[in-house]
Every structure is written in structure tokens, then in C-alpha cells.
Amino acid sequence: MSMMSAPVDAPVWPQYGRAVHVGTSANGKVSVYFDPQLGRPGLQNACDLLTDADRVVAANDRIFGIVSGAVNVIVFALGGRTDGTGGADHMACDFVNGGSIEVCAAFGAPARVSALFEAELSECSMGGRLCEVSTGEALSRWCAAVVSDNALGDFATAPIWQAAGAPDFVNITDPTDRNPISTGCGMAFLSWLLSLGHSLNEAARAMVTLGDTGTLAQLYAELTGNPATAAWDTFCTAVHALPTKITTDDPFTALPMPAQLALHNPGTAEPVDAALRPAPDPVCQIRSHRLLAADLDYPDDLTTQL
Structure with a gap:
């Protein structure tokens, strides 16, 4: 991989301005x-991501059955946070318009940075759908x-x-990616299917084919051969049969993952000093943004019944 070399064309980021180029992955x-305002901890995050990037891309390509396009990714303190809870964003769900990805720094936690990168890379892999x-x-x-x-x-x-x-977000698809309730239904449903x-x-490729208007009920029908009308009640x-209330996004314990997609701890590229420069004002309008972890407080007055 190349380190601290200047690319030909500087990318335009959803929020950030000019940044320091750390390097390009081996592939x-x-x-x-x-x-650069993040100093050595931020540079270490970037170096670790650079080391892990090709593994993430290869795993992503296996999930979607594609060959990914080239992307740019910047590590910075989204929302002023440096623990990963600022999330990640990009401007579209394809490689042409959405290939400039922003991920929140997570000092000392490189796996979180890789996870945020994959969250946005996977959306680029959806071909403008979903x-x-x-x-x-x-x-x-x-x-x-x-x-x-x-x-x-x-x-x-x-x-x-x-x-x-x-609520039922199996038979209907919520036209937003910012609602933790509808997203949560999808997370639990996919846990169950897996x-x-x-x-x-299988699920990823079927969902991309179904597109924006596709429902989880239709996904159930595609994967199981059973009628879509049976999806909600069966789910x-x-x-109801779970022994406890749901506490994670994987209530049916579909993880651990297949070995070929399991995390291999990224190696560490030795960071080098970089001159600190102030960040310019944000540019462009965000088209896609992950929910922030801090937004996901549990409601105190809501029931837990289906």
C-alpha cells in the first residue's frame, strides 16, 4: 500500500473539506x-483502516456478489466524537455518487472504524437501491x-x-433510514431469517433485487418459498418464543458469522507525523446518514408487547 502520497483528484466529502491523504490500499x-486535527490517535485510526480496507472490501464483495468500485474514506470526528458514535455518512447508495465516505474516529478501537466503513460501503454496493x-x-x-x-x-x-x-415493518417498508423503530424491526427480522x-x-442479493419498495415479507417469501402473507405472524x-426480551440486534443468535467473513484483527501501520491544519467549512448536502448511537436511548414509557 502507498502511504502519505497525494492523490490526483481530491474528493468532495459530504461534510468535511480538505484532508490529509494517508494512503491507498494494496488493491x-x-x-x-x-x-489532521485529530493528531496521532486519528492518524492511527486511518492507518489501521488502510491496513484492513482490502479485507473489508473482499468480504463486502462476497456478500453482494459484486466487484466494488473505488472509494475514498475519511476518518474525522463526526459530531465532535472520537469513540465511533458519530456514525458515518455518504451522499448516495452507489459508487459513482456515494464513493466519498466519512467515518467517525474511534480512538483505540479500529474495528469500529472498519465497521462504519463497511456500513457505508455496503450501501454503495446496493446499486442505487435501498x-x-x-x-x-x-x-x-x-x-x-x-x-x-x-x-x-x-x-x-x-x-x-x-x-x-x-410495530409491523415487515409488511411495509419505512421510507427513511433514520427511524430506530423500523430499523430495529429489520434487524430482528434479519436475525431470525439468518x-x-x-x-x-442470499438476503443481501434478494433485497437489492426487490429494491426500495420491497418488503421484508417479500424477502421471506424469496428465501423460504413460503407465502409473504405468512411472514409477520411466523416472525x-x-x-414471543424468545426466553427474554430483546437486548441486542441479534436476538436469534445468528452470529457468529461464517468463517470467511469473520473479523481478522487489522494490523497496525506505524503512524507518521502530519502537520496540523484547520478544517474548512462543511460542503455538500448529506443524502445518507447512519443513525447516531446517542440517538438510540430506550423509551421509558413504551410497552414491550407485540
Whole structure:
């Protein structure tokens, strides 16, 4: 991989301005940048991501059955946070318009940075579909969980869905990726489907084919051969049979992941000093943004019944 070399064209980021180019991954697919105001901890995050990037891309390509396009990714303090809870964003669910990815720094936790990268890379892999809808958000979070050994467990939304009364987002798709209740339904539903023996690869490819208007009920029909009308009731029966209330995004224990997608701890590239420069004002409008972990507080007054 190349380190601290200048790319030909500087990317335009959803929020950030000019950044320091740390390097390009060995396969040439991922160019990594960082905000120099983060100092050595931020540079270390960027170096670790650079080391891990090709593994993440290869795992992502196996999930979607594609060959990924080239992307740029910057590590900086989204929302002023340096623990990963600022999330990640990009501007579209394809490689042409969405290939400039921003991920929150997570000092001392490189797996979280890789997970955030995969969350957005997976959305680029959806070919312009499933963007800004609940099904696509749930799928991207499951991809991140599988590729990173669930490094973003604190982003869990399935418990919020159950606490909100477990509304039906199986037969309908919520036209937003910012609602933790509908996303949580998708997370629990995918956990259930995967626990039945279906792979994330199968689910991801079927969901992309179904597109923005596709429902989880239709996904159930595609994978199981059973009628879509049976999906919600069968899922609810399974939820009722759980021994405890939902506390994670994987209530049916579909993880651990297939060995070929399991996390291999990224190696550490030795950081080098970089001159600190102030960040310019934000540019462009965000088209796709992951929910922030801090937004996912449990409601105090909601029931837990289906």
C-alpha cells in the first residue's frame, strides 16, 4: 500500500473539506484520509483502516456478489466524537455518487472504524437501491456486524423496536433510514431469517433485487418459498418464543458469522507525523446518514408487547 502520497483528484466529502491523504490500499480500491486535527490517535485510526480496507472490501464483495468500485474514506470526528458514535455518512447508495465516505474516529478501537466503513460501503454496493429506507439501513448494519464481529453493538435498534410495541415493518417498508423503530424491526427480522439457515449473502442479493419498495415479507417469501402473507405472524411467533426480551440486534443468535467473513484483527501501520491544519467549512448536502448511537436511548414509557 502507498502511504502519505497525494492523490490526483481530491474528493468532495459530504461534510468535511480538505484532508490529509494517508494512503491507498494494496488493491487500489480504497484511498484513506484523515482530519489532521485529530493528531496521532486519528492518524492511527486511518492507518489501521488502510491496513484492513482490502479485507473489508473482499468480504463486502462476497456478500453482494459484486466487484466494488473505488472509494475514498475519511476518518474525522463526526459530531465532535472520537469513540465511533458519530456514525458515518455518504451522499448516495452507489459508487459513482456515494464513493466519498466519512467515518467517525474511534480512538483505540479500529474495528469500529472498519465497521462504519463497511456500513457505508455496503450501501454503495446496493446499486442505487435501498437508499434512505428502513430495509436498506438494516441490511447495511447487518453487513457491518458480520464484517466487524459486531463492533457496533451499542448501535442496537431491535430493543427499541420491541420497546415501542413491535410495530409491523415487515409488511411495509419505512421510507427513511433514520427511524430506530423500523430499523430495529429489520434487524430482528434479519436475525431470525439468518438463524433459520439462510445466509446474509442470499438476503443481501434478494433485497437489492426487490429494491426500495420491497418488503421484508417479500424477502421471506424469496428465501423460504413460503407465502409473504405468512411472514409477520411466523416472525411474531418466534419473537414471543424468545426466553427474554430483546437486548441486542441479534436476538436469534445468528452470529457468529461464517468463517470467511469473520473479523481478522487489522494490523497496525506505524503512524507518521502530519502537520496540523484547520478544517474548512462543511460542503455538500448529506443524502445518507447512519443513525447516531446517542440517538438510540430506550423509551421509558413504551410497552414491550407485540
